[in-house]
Amino acid sequence: MYSQLSATTSPYISELVESPLEIEGEKLLYYHSATREFQLSEQTTPEDIVSAFSLYTKKSPNFGFAREDVWIAFIIENPHTRSISGYLQFDNPIIDVIDVYYWDQEDHKFKITGQTGDQRDFSMRSLDSRYPNVFTSLPAEQQSFFLIRLNNGGEQFHFGLSFQTSKTILEQDHFHQFFFGIYFGILLFVLLFNVFLYFSMKEKLSLYYIGYLFSLGILQLSLNGFGKEFVWTNSGFLANHINPLFASMGVFFLILFVRSFLQLKKILPKIDRSFVIISYVVLLNSVLSVIPNAHIYYFSVLAINVITLLLTLAIIPVALYAWKQHFKSARYFTLAFLVLIIAVSAFVLKNFGVIESNPFSDYGMQYGSALEVILLSVAIVDRFKQLREKAIKRLNEVNEFRKRINEELEIKIRERTREVVQQKQKIEGQHAELEFKNKEMVSSISYARRIQDAILPSLKKLDQSLPEYGILYIPRDIVAGDFYWLKNIRKDDQNYICFAVADCTGHGVPGAMMSVLCHNALNSALDEVDQVTPGKILDKVDELLKEDLSGTENQIRDGMDISLICWNTTTQEVFWAGANNALWIFSEHKDTIREVAPDKQAIGWGENKTPFTSHAVSLLPGDTLVLYTDGFADQFGGEKGKKYKSRNLKNYILNLQSSALPQLTDQLSEEFSEWKQQEEQVDDVCIMTVRLF
Known part of the structure; x- marks a missing residue:
């Protein structure tokens, strides 16, 4: 069998004497499809393979990083008087595709006997092993011609080829x-x-x-x-x-x-x-x-x-x-x-x-x-x-240095202890004096707080004037530069309720002194204006405050930001004006926020000033007016110590606007405390919420 082939191609015949049979590279014919693709058809014969393929010249097959198909052909001769079943095994586990064909001498054509490879399911392997393998049977006293297509897609393309029984494969796997x-x-x-x-x-x-x-x-x-x-x-x-x-x-x-x-x-x-x-x-x-x-x-x-x-x-x-x-x-x-x-x-x-x-x-x-x-x-x-x-080593050096320093310090301490005792006695006397003066100062400021509280609208007056309201008032110090104001007036057979939230320059004692001036200026302006409109009132307050703060040589550059509402209770008309502070209107019907922009100028000091604008405000039942200063939004706090910001304040009020205003005020107070935590309060806080209808 294969007598003609054997005579002309004996280098690629491997005789199976015992298992395993290592099929060396010199026993292979190969065809690399880098330049021209090899096509296997029904008419392909072993003679066609021999004429088209070349003899491999190295011991171990290695095709580098070839991406194309590589075909190999070889003969295994079984000299024994019995057929032998076993496995063709490739000792490179990552060969992608392996198709094994054998020459059927009865049908005179190549038939596929198995398919395996890294790109195919592990279940396609004839025997469970990390190496790809295909089962085949070698007839007794015959030569078996095998043709194999391999492709490794560009990865390292080397392999060893052997014919083994399941016993030798398992023994090999045990060693591995x-x-x-x-x-x-x-x-x-x-x-x-x-x-x-x-x-x-x-x-x-x-x-x-x-x-x-x-x-x-x-x-x-x-x-x-x-x-x-x-x-x-x-x-x-x-x-x-x-x-x-x-x-x-x-x-x-x-x-x-x-x-x-x-x-x-x-x-x-x-x-x-x-x-x-x-x-x-x-x-x-x-x-x-x-x-x-x-x-x-x-x-x-x-x-x-x-x-x-x-x-x-x-x-x-x-x-x-x-x-x-x-x-x-x-x-x-x-x-x-x-x-x-x-x-x-x-x-x-x-x-x-x-x-x-x-x-x-x-x-x-x-x-x-x-x-x-x-x-x-x-x-x-x-x-x-x-x-x-x-x-x-570094720690020892530090300890030695510390020891030397301690010795020097002990000498200096002994020399200065006497001076310290003398200074301590002097400081204790100064401390007692400062403590006495501090008590006097705190007592004076506390009395100033009572005076400032006296100029603020009483709860009784607020309850009589406003249908529903809430006031969050948190001074930074004992006294504050922020204040809220309310006054009723009748003019030209019309009844008016005017209320405002104001932020004077500074806080503490200087802010409190400014708040008293601005409070008095608001009362005076309301009595002197010919028309009860917020813009006219603010123009008059600006004029009065400039007169109070002007001097012969130096002019004090202080002033006030304010948000002012005038409510004509006779006609039920509402007008507003603002100096740097806006007006927020929360509508529970539309679940929205309207913001009325203020004039970008303060009351008091300033150049190139223009008259303040009065805005007519249309309200629906349940709408909430919010007059505020910047103390809440500018407060640092939270996990990262950042400002609260007015955007977050808007959203917080929007989520709670359906609440009763006293309850909303309590929740704002809790939110401020939770946000501030251990941070120092940076400014006075004043927020006034009002529902007129």
Whole structure:
């Protein structure tokens, strides 16, 4: 059987003497579809394969980072007198697509015997194993011709091929499980150890190393087939994109670790900036690696392999320089990366097809990375030890300095104790005098408060004049610059109720003195105006206040902001005017806020002043008028110590406007206290709410 083929193509015939049978590269014919696609049809024969394919010349098949299909063909001869069943196994767990065909000698055509690969469901594998495999049977005393299509989508394209029985595969898996169990156990131990270091010392260095270890562990799970076998068994997307994604994330965290451990920003600032740029490039590559586009994916795979190799080479001289700068922990760091560079170089060069597949290039990555993470953990501990020793040395220096200072202080204290006793007696006398004067001052201010309270409208007068009202009045000091005012007047057979909220310049005693002047000016102005309109009243108050504050040489630049309402109870008309303070109208029917803007000028001092504007105010039953000063909105407080702001005050009143006004006043008082908390009150607070209809 295949006598003609055997005579002309004997290099690619493998004789099955015992299992497992390793099918070496020199026993393969191959066809790389990089230039022209190979098409398998019903008419394709083994002779067509032999004429179109080329003999592979290396021991281990390796096609670098090829994205196109690769076809291989080979013959297995079974010299035994019995048929043998087994599995064709590929020892690269991340080959995406594998289609296995055999030549049916009875039907004289190629038939598919199995499909598997990293991009296909794990259940399609003939035997549960981390390596892709396909079941086949070798007839007794015959040659079996196999044709296989492979595609790895741009990832490292190398593999070993063998024919094995289920027994030998399981024996092999037991060894690999033991080997990788130790390897992943080391990674897990070092990971948990660094988690403990991070929570114990709160060092970002350990956090960066945790990110590197986690990314390395996921990458190794994927590269060695355990991810496909146990985690993402049915996800082709994860199986394809996990490798470049976590390779990029591992390099990203490694760069952060190197920069932090070697303190590059301090000893090599230019190199540090270069590493920062590379970290951004790697982070961008991690994003590219998950984009479902074949060209972008291929670029990300190729890029991370090149960056990993070059970066590993670049870290060594940087670590040696740090060691030269008496950074002792760099010795472990340098040794770790010397070990890693050998392992990574062998792994990457195998991926590029530069070196053959062998036990070191196949498993050197595991040996090297395991030893590297152990050495880096030792380096981290050594670094923390040096920091501790340096801290102890510094503490001893501080204690010695403190001891010397204490001795000097004791001498000075003894010399000055006598002076202090004398000064203490003098201060006690001054303190007693100040305390006496302070009591007198507080007593005077408290009496001034009683005078100021006397000029404010009484509750009886407010109850008789206004249908419903609420007044929040919180002076910053004992006396205040803010005040509220109300007066009834009859003029031209019309009855008027005028009320206002005013904010005089300053607070405390100066503000209180201004409030008395402004209060008297309001009373006088209301008696002197010919028309009871708020604009006319404010013009007159402005005139009277200027006269009171003017002097022969210096003019006092003080004044008053005010919001003034005149309610004609005969005609039920309402007019308003404001100096810097606006009027808010809350409508319970529309659940809205109207704001009437004031004239942007104060009562009293000012230049280029214009007459104040009277605004007619239309009200619906239940509408609430709000006259206010800026003390509430300007108060600092809350969790972040910021101003309350008028916008928040509007919204708070809007949510409670349907409440009775006394209740609303109580809630505003509680809100102010909760907001202010331990902050100092910055200004007087006065808010008057009124419902006229």
